[in-house]
Amino acid sequence: QIIVTRDPRDIYVSGLNSHNVSRKDQPLLAFDNDGLSKAFLATDDLDTFVLRYRLYHEQLYSGDRKDVLHVKFEELILDHEAHIKLILEFLDIDPARHVRPNSCFIPAESSKNVGLWRDYTRQDEIRFIESQLSEYLVN
Numbered sequence: 526q527i528i529v530t531r532d533p534r535d536i537y538v539s540g541l542n543s544h545n546v547s548r549k550d551q552p553l554l555a556f557d558n559d560g561l562s563k564a565f566l567a568t569d570d571l572d573t574f575v576l577r578y579r580l581y582h583e584q585l586y587s588g589d590r591k592d593v594l595h596v597k598f599e600e601l602i603l604d605h606e607a608h609i610k611l612i613l614e615f616l617d618i619d620p621a622r623h624v625r626p627n628s629c630f631i632p633a634e635s636s637k638n639v640g641l642w643r644d645y646t647r648q649d650e651i652r653f654i655e656s657q658l659s660e661y662l663v664n
Contacts, residue, residue: 528593528595529596529601532597532639533658533661534654534662540554541636553640575657590648594615597663599663602636602639603636603639
């Protein structure tokens with residue numbers, strides 16, 4: 526099993542309801558955010574978002590097992606080659622079989638989704654997430 530997690534601050538910002546953010550924050554939202562499609566993230570209520578994120582992470586396996594690999598989205602993007610190598614080793618796949626890198630998953634494009642929270646205008650909400658979910662943040 527491969528578990529990929531993401532910094533809660535970026536999940537929060539990219540999943541905000543497109544109808545409830547300022548014009549300046551609109552570019553930070555996910556391309557497929559139509560105001561409804563991200564409702565499952567509970568970003569319309571900050572307290573619920575924090576509770577949901579914590580509950581989700583408490584259910585993830587967090588021990589040390591050879592059949593479970595935990596990858597942080599941000600690390601996969603920013604140190605892509607090393608993490609691809611790690612994933613291929615974990616899956617026991619010969620790296621030579623990775624014949625179309627950057628054809629479906631393009632780290633340069635995905636890197637635009639890392640650190641979105643830094644540009645979000647309501648930094649008080651980000652500070653609240655940081656205070657409640659500090660153990661899940663990516664620096």
